[in-house]
Every structure is written in structure tokens, then in C-alpha cells.
Amino acid sequence: GPYGAFEEEAERYFKLETTKSGDSERSLISEMDKTANENIDNSNGNRNSNITMSESEALINRSVSEPNRFLSSITEGSFENYIRPCFTEFLGVALFVFIGTTAICSGRAVEGVALAHGLTIALLITATGSISGGHFNPAVTLGVLIGGAVSPVTAVLYVVSQMIGAIFGSLFTLVRDNSVLYSH
Structure with missing residues (x-):
């Protein structure tokens, strides 16, 4: 030309x-x-x-x-593109794990535990899907990465956020259960 x-x-x-x-x-x-x-x-x-x-x-x-x-763009609009969605994934997984493990530890019937998990994930995806896509699972993030909907950097950040969220959710359950056990 x-x-x-x-x-x-x-x-x-x-x-x-x-x-x-x-x-x-x-x-x-x-x-x-x-x-x-x-x-x-x-x-x-x-x-x-x-x-x-x-x-x-x-x-x-x-x-x-x-x-x-995609590496240099982390500084360009990093709150909207990275920090907010990663915090959403972290918080969503932490809540999901906390509510799910609390339901399991409560000794309820299997149906109640399944209902707690199902309703929690449905509400979390509905509430936060527009922010991060509502992955809340590294396998989902991997699938979305393979499908080309997120960059590799975003996928890694999501998975790290999800793992840290799962650890925090478990710790919250542990702290809650210990305080419940020792309060009686």
C-alpha cells in the first residue's frame, strides 16, 4: 500500500x-x-x-x-482491569468456602449442605459476574483462558486470588468453629 x-x-x-x-x-x-x-x-x-x-x-x-x-497494561487502568476483579474472586471464593464448610461442619443432612453450596455459588455469580466473570474456581478460569476470553496474566492473577480466598475462607471456618466449641 x-x-x-x-x-x-x-x-x-x-x-x-x-x-x-x-x-x-x-x-x-x-x-x-x-x-x-x-x-x-x-x-x-x-x-x-x-x-x-x-x-x-x-x-x-x-x-x-x-x-x-498485556504485561505493560497492568499499570493502565489496573483497578478496573485487575485489582477489582481479583478482589472479587478472592472475596467470592472466601465466602463460598466459609459458607460451604460451615454447612458441612454443622452436621446437617446432605441435602442442606448441597443447598447451601448451590445457593451460595448462584448468588455469588449473580452478584459479581459483571465484575470478574464469577469464575470462583481455577478450573473455570483455565477453561475461560483456553477459550481466549481472558489473558494469561489475568488468569494467573485470578487463580492466585482464588487460592488465597480459599485459604481465608477455611481459616474463617476454623476460627468460627473453635470459638463455637470453646464458648460452651
Whole structure:
């Protein structure tokens, strides 16, 4: 095409793009490409002197300086993209394990324990699904990763959050059961 090196860099950038904002950046490139095409003088192929490629040059520079976008994007919007969903996974698993193990330790019938688990996970997924996807299980996170819906970094952070949440949920049950045992 008329841009040569720019097109090659843009294509390389698209292959490296792994963040959720990729669609908006692709549309930005498309819009810049369209504008640049409209501003090329078809008679001799020269670009009009009043048109600059500063936006596209900045995009190319960013793609070259940040070849691993999903690692560098942790600092970009990290609360919405990483901290909030990971805390949601942590808290959800902690609550699920706490309620589930408390139901088991209560000595109730199997049906009551199953109902406690089922209602808890249903409510947690409903309440937090829009924040983190409501995985609450490393196997679910692995499946979502394989399906391509989350980046590898996000999947690792979710699994770590889930494991820490499970430990905390178990500890809460242990503390609760010990305090119940020793209070009588």
C-alpha cells in the first residue's frame, strides 16, 4: 500500500495486541488510514503538506516500545482491569468456602449442605459476574483462558486470588468453629 513501513508496523501491532481496548485502537488505525488515504494527492501520490502522521507515528512508537502489551497494561487502568476483579474472586471464593464448610461442619443432612453450596455459588455469580466473570474456581478460569476470553496474566492473577480466598475462607471456618466449641 501507499504507507509501506507504517502498514507493516501496524500489522505487527495488531498481532501483539492482547488488551480489551484493542477494538477501539483498531478502529483508530482504520480511521487514520481512511483519513490519510483521503489526503493523498492521487495525481502524484504525495501527501498534502498540512497533514501530519503524528497520531500514527505515536501508535507505532508505542507498539515498538511496548511489545508485550498485556504485561505493560497492568499499570493502565489496573483497578478496573485487575485489582477489582481479583478482589472479587478472592472475596467470592472466601465466602463460598466459609459458607460451604460451615454447612458441612454443622452436621446437617446432605441435602442442606448441597443447598447451601448451590445457593451460595448462584448468588455469588449473580452478584459479581459483571465484575470478574464469577469464575470462583481455577478450573473455570483455565477453561475461560483456553477459550481466549481472558489473558494469561489475568488468569494467573485470578487463580492466585482464588487460592488465597480459599485459604481465608477455611481459616474463617476454623476460627468460627473453635470459638463455637470453646464458648460452651
